[in-house]
Amino acid sequence: MSRPDIVLYTANTMNGWKPLIFLHEAEIDYELVNVDFSKKEQHAPDYVKMNPNGKIPTIWDRSEERAIFESGAILWHLAEKYGRFLSDDPVERSETLQWLFFQVGHIGPIMGQAMFFQRIAKPNGNEVPYAIDRYVTESRRLLEVLDTRLKGRDWLVGSEMSIADIATYPWARSYFWATVDIEGLPNLQAWFDRLDAMPKVQEALQLPEPRPSAFGKGDIAAAAKANAARFASDVKKD
Numbered sequence: 001m002s003r004p005d006i007v008l009y010t011a012n013t014m015n016g017w018k019p020l021i022f023l024h025e026a027e028i029d030y031e032l033v034n035v036d037f038s039k040k041e042q043h044a045p046d047y048v049k050m051n052p053n054g055k056i057p058t059i060w061d062r063s064e065e066r067a068i069f070e071s072g073a074i075l076w077h078l079a080e081k082y083g084r085f086l087s088d089d090p091v092e093r094s095e096t097l098q099w100l101f102f103q104v105g106h107i108g109p110i111m112g113q114a115m116f117f118q119r120i121a122k123p124n125g126n127e128v129p130y131a132i133d134r135y136v137t138e139s140r141r142l143l144e145v146l147d148t149r150l151k152g153r154d155w156l157v158g159s160e161m162s163i164a165d166i167a168t169y170p171w172a173r174s175y176f177w178a179t180v181d182i183e184g185l186p187n188l189q190a191w192f193d194r195l196d197a198m199p200k201v202q203e204a205l206q207l208p209e210p211r212p213s214a215f216g217k218g219d220i221a222a223a224a225k226a227n228a229a230r231f232a233s234d235v236k237k238d
């Protein structure tokens with residue numbers, strides 16, 4: 001039996017879910033490797049050969065015998081390889097890449113810092129109110145940009161889901177974990193409802209292990225405690 005082309009190294013995080021959503025929605029066979037942060041597997045020498053930044057996700061494409069890192073580049077690679085979720089029309093294609101880059105350049109880093117300062121730094125003894133305020137406020141502004149873009153549209157670009165939606169959804173949908181208020185953003189909420197109702201997207205969000213707390217469900221206090229402990233060594237205390 002032939003082995004799948006794609007080996008996906010990932011974890012249950014906002015960046016980690018992106019390739020999972022693509023692969024499940026496109027029904028592509030792949031091999032899943034759960035990268036265990038508590039064992040710092042993302043910094044293991046063999047892993048860093050594939051992903052010099054020591055982060056997840058990474059894919060190894062057996063058909064080309066090469067690794068691809070950075071979630072946006074991974075989605076782009078998968079889109080080209082499988083001819084899914086990226087239009088051939090030059091304008092639509094360009095717009096999809098613009099919204100993909102908007103996610104990787106703005107939404108991910110800013111919401112990621114909102115999460116870091118509240119969910120990791122603060123419970124580990126380094127509370128920085130100015131940073132929390134700045135990143136939460138900026139996250140809300142970015143979600144307003146999405147809400148405006150989604151007015152009168154089902155998807156960020158064109159008439160079908162694209163890699164821009166796939167990249168943006170796990171981050172924006174984790175607004176609870178970043179403590180960003182989404183009141184008064186009806187177009188964003190409608191887009192969430194659309195993606196929340198897609199069984200394969202939801203199947204992907206359960207992998208490699210379910211993490212309901214990211215979406216405001218389950219035992220939040222226990223999840224917050226475990227998450228803070230998982231990344232305690234990343235917090236500088238002076």
Ligand SMILES: N[C@@H](CCC(=O)N[C@@H](CS)C(=O)NCC(=O)O)C(=O)O
Pocket residue numbers: 013014015016037042054055056057069070071072104108
């Ligand atoms: N720009 C990177 C960011 C990747 C990233 O920050 N991954 C996080 C999880 S969402 C990670 O690996 N964290 C573990 C660590 O920092 O050691 C991408 O989009 O792939």
